[in-house]
Amino acid sequence: MMTPGLIESMQASLAASLPRWGLSSQSTLxxxxxxxxxTFLAQDPAARQKLVLRVQRPGYHSxxxxxxxxxxxxxxxxxNVVLTPRPVADRDGHLLCPIPLSGATRHVVAFEFLSGKEPDASDDLATWFGKLGxxxxxxxxxxxxxxxPSTFQRKVWDFDAMLGRRPLWGDWRAGLGLRDDGRRLLQRVADELERRVEAYGRGEQRFGLVHADLRLANLLVEGDRLGVIDFDDCGFSWFFYDFAAAVSFIEHEPVMDLLQRSWLAGYRTVAPVSRDDEAMLPAFVMLRRMLLTAWLASHSDTETARRLGTGYTDGTVALGDRFLRGS
Known part of the structure; x- marks a missing residue:
């Protein structure tokens, strides 16, 4: 579990390594x-430089x-596809840096700092979702x-990796506070989702390398500019699963229909969307919701899990019931 004490210890050890990226002794972390x-923000007032340092979770990505x-x-x-922070190499030219932190060696990646803020409910989310589409x-x-590249390796986010036989984020059945009646209902939902994604298929126009986590927390807006961060979950999945990831944690809100229309309208300014693609969006949203229910259970040490708790699981059951009724 990531306790405040462990974070402080990690922070102190990482601060001592800042010269590795050319930051001065005046730098703060x-x-x-x-x-x-x-993640940590390193600032060097002498060089007027900022870097975001990402300490990788052990045992997740190789x-x-x-x-x-x-x-x-x-x-x-x-x-020039998207505005996103560039990875920054250390003084030896390494992008992936093993560093002793809190008694264990952890991999650290540095990124350029990108200004902006996460869109929130007070923003015009429909406009931002058009840009995101x-x-x-x-x-x-x-x-x-x-x-x-010939050495390219990323995880495959298919049904088995999300809700099936090799769940990468844990078993949805372990959802926080999930009761037996809810578990039975969500099993029916999972069965229906598996049927739909198998029917939709994994042809090259439908399945490929995607960001897989374009939710609000991974967007930085400033003026009319939209920036994207955190490719850490990128992998091979359905292209239109990216919409489901974009509405993570707000998939139950009344604004959902408007956000979907805006996202699709923005997408269509660049590329076509078939009827089959559009018809799959509710299934991908439900798939993502159940995946996040599993993630909260397996990442109970995070602030997100503590904040959402069992209420998120209850909401998943309610959305699952609505999904089945609309099937």
């Missing part, structure tokens, strides 16, 4: 967040998988045409 990984993520980020930046379409087009 502040904790940002703990979710899948732990070094080759992290290097592959960084390769895609470099490619989308080089091709267009951004997603550009990322998907790049994914389809990009030649993967």
């Amino acid at each position: 502040a904790f940002l967040s703990h979710s899948e990984n732990t 070094p080759d998988e992290i290097a592959s993520e960084l390769a895609w980020i470099d490619a989308v930046i080089a091709d 267009a951004t997603s379409a550009r990322l998907h087009a790049h994914s389809r045409r990009w030649t993967l």
Whole structure:
């Protein structure tokens, strides 16, 4: 479990390593967040430089998988596909840096700092979702045409990886506070989702390399500019699953229909959307909701899990019931 004491210890050890990225002794290091990984903001007033340091969660991604993520980020930046922070190498040219932190060696990646803030309910979310739809379409087009490096390795986010036989984020049946009646209902939902994604298929126009986590927390807006961060969950999945990821934790809100229309309208300014693609969006949203229910249970040490608790699981059951009624 990531306790405040462990974060402080990690922070102190990481601060001592800041010269590795050319930061001066005047630099400060502040904790940002703990979710899948732990992030810190390093600031060097002398050089007027800011870096975001991401400490990788042990046992989640292999070094080759992290290097592959960084390769895609470099490619989308080089091709001017999306605004996103560039990975920063250390003084020896390494992007993935093993550093002793809190008694164990952890991999650390540095990124350029990108200004902006997460969109919130007071913003015009529909407008931002229009921009996000267009951004997603550009990322998907790049994914389809990009030649993967021979060493490229990322996880496959298919049904088995989410809710099936090899769940990467834990078993949804362990959802916080999930009761037997809810478990039985969600099993019916899972069975229906499996049927739908199998029928939809994994052809190359439907399934490929995606960001997989374009939720509000991973967007930075400033003026009319939209930036994207955190490719840590990128992998191979359905392209239109990216919409489901975008509405993470707000999939139950009344604004959902408007956000979907705006996202689709933005997407269609770049690429077509078939009737089959659009018809699958409710299934992908439900798939993502159940996946997040599993994630909260397996990441109970995060602030998100503590804040949402059993209420999120109850909401998943309610959404599952509505999904089945609409089947």
